[in-house]
Amino acid sequence: MKKTIITVVGKDTVGIIARVCTYLADNKVNILDISQTIVQGYFNMMMIVDTSGATKSHGDMADELNALGEEIGVIIKCQREDIFSKMHRI
Numbered sequence: 001m002k003k004t005i006i007t008v009v010g011k012d013t014v015g016i017i018a019r020v021c022t023y024l025a026d027n028k029v030n031i032l033d034i035s036q037t038i039v040q041g042y043f044n045m046m047m048i049v050d051t052s053g054a055t056k057s058h059g060d061m062a063d064e065l066n067a068l069g070e071e072i073g074v075i076i077k078c079q080r081e082d083i084f085s086k087m088h089r090i
Contacts (some may be wrong), residue, residue, distance in 0.1 A: 002052045003032070003081035006065065010074030012043040019072055020045070020065070027061065028053045043074065048081070 008020060017036065024031060029049050036045035054061065062078040069076035 001050050002054075004029075004049050004051045004058065004061075005079045005081060006045075006047040006049060007077045008036075008043065008045040008047075008069065008074050010043055010069070010072075012038050012041055013073060016043055016072060016074060017045065019068060020047075020076065023065065023068055024049060027055050029061070 006020070008016060010016075021031065029051050030053065031047055031049050033048040034045065035047075036043070038044070051058065051061070056064070058078070058080060065076040065078050
């Protein structure tokens with residue numbers, strides 16, 4: 001299994017989850033875990049996904065998710081689990 005961490009942050013609007021999840025489903029990415037919250041009008045979501053069946057490379061997905069984020073007014077970051085874990089180790 002190839003896990004990836006996806007974070008989405010920005011001003012809350014209708015359809016953020018739907019757009020991100022549709023993109024992932026269209027590219028054969030399975031959502032393993034998802035957490036989202038809205039604090040004073042700001043949306044924050046973290047997802048752990050399995051990209052082992054993905055139809056695109058990690059780099060292409062990261063670029064396309066970044067572009068999708070710009071389109072819907074949020075910031076979307078996509079990081080491989082191993083890199084994410086090493087960056088956040090104490």
